[in-house]
Amino acid sequence: MWEAMDNRLDRRVAVKVLKAEFSEDPEFLQRFRFEARTTAQLNYPGIAGVYDYGETRDGAGESLAYLVMELVNGEPLNAVLGRMSRLPLGHALDMLEQTGRSLQIAHTAGVVHRDVKPGNILITPTGQVKITDFGIAKAVDASPVTKTGMVMGTAQYIAPEQALGEEATSASDVYSLGVVGYEVLAGSRPFVGDGALTVAMKHVREAPAPMPGDLPPAVRELIEITMVKDPAARYANGGEFADAVAAVRAGRRPPAPGNARGSGTGRVMMPGIVPSPQPPPPSSTQMMPTSQREYRGPATGTAAAATAEPAGMSSAQKALAWAGGGLLLLAVLIGGYVLLTGGRDDTQTPFVPPTTTTQQTTTEPTTTTTEETTTEETTTTDETTTEETTTTTTPEPTTTSPTTTSAEPTQTTTTPRPLFENPFQQEPQGQP
Structure with a gap:
């Protein structure tokens, strides 16, 4: 670059x-x-x-x-997390809502980002979010550019269906954004492991560790819904997720998937908060200055704590039960090779699930390091x-x-x- x-x-x-x-x-x-x-x-x-x-x-x-x-005057979210480890609640929810609404623009156009992660989320000095690097995005109605069965995404943020080699959808982007939300709110990633393949498999079959108890119940419920293993049980697109975040910011429980508007145009007015801008006319292009400055987050606006706990089995428990039934199939399907990079930067994870046969299949992941x-x-x-x-x-x-x-x-x-x-x-x- x-x-x-x-x-x-x-x-x-x-x-x-x-x-x-x-x-x-x-x-x-x-x-x-x-x-x-x-x-x-x-x-x-x-x-x-x-x-x-x-x-x-x-x-x-x-x-x-x-x-x-566009040369963005901003700082990647992963660099912000490197300094702060954990974002204040109000700042984190604001970032998630903005990112969800930006993703909705792509989802409405039939484009799935497929690699939502902190390194692709830039924060400007005024607190505006900009998503970058649609390099592996693929329009839903376009012919596949990648090879059949190739998994594209980053292991720490990959959706379970992507890890299994299935088609990525807008709900896959929502899952990845939910993992980002978990990290900025909890101060750690939900899944860690010795290698990219290990982490990707945890996204498929394990429930994330409980979030910190000092977070409001509504916030924890929001992330649980977003990180459900079954894509049909998540928020369907960026707009629906953003509306759910807006509800939590207003002091309400997050709506169930399918009950949020999901249009990407919902507005929540709060004291001291200026709403995000509506999409400009198609002919306009935004320009930004060139200097890089640190993001310190919004000055006002915090999420109100919701008092009601979800009833019955939690979303994470349901997700674990859903994933448990596929463990046997997973043992046969997951395999290929893994591309692993070091450092805090997100690890890239291409691997190809092998073809299922009637014979027992043995998979040996291969690790390649590329600078x-x-x-x-x-x-x-x-x-x-x-x-x-x-x-x-x-x-x-x-x-x-x-x-x-x-x-x-x-x-x-x-x-x-x-x-x-x-x-x-x-x-x-x-x-x-």
């Missing part, structure tokens, strides 16, 4: 470049083109915009594909955090080759106000 200057429109942009060896691969190139087309259609303040796509030759004559994107390079031009001193994205066989890397970019003219709109004001916002820094 590079920071570059658009000489035609005199603006700073982010340029995602595909390495030359992958630019020669038709399958990788097809997926890269698809990223440009799908993300460019998702014109919404909560989604990092795509301005241009191109293919050229470098100095050695090698093919080079690149994507010109990815993050490069930043000398025109800025700001730190850029980039997470690798899972591909069919090799994580899609970034390059160290700068590229001159061009972009189609677009209209510019004023940055919308977030759900809250940030009294800690620093004065804008000068352009590098």
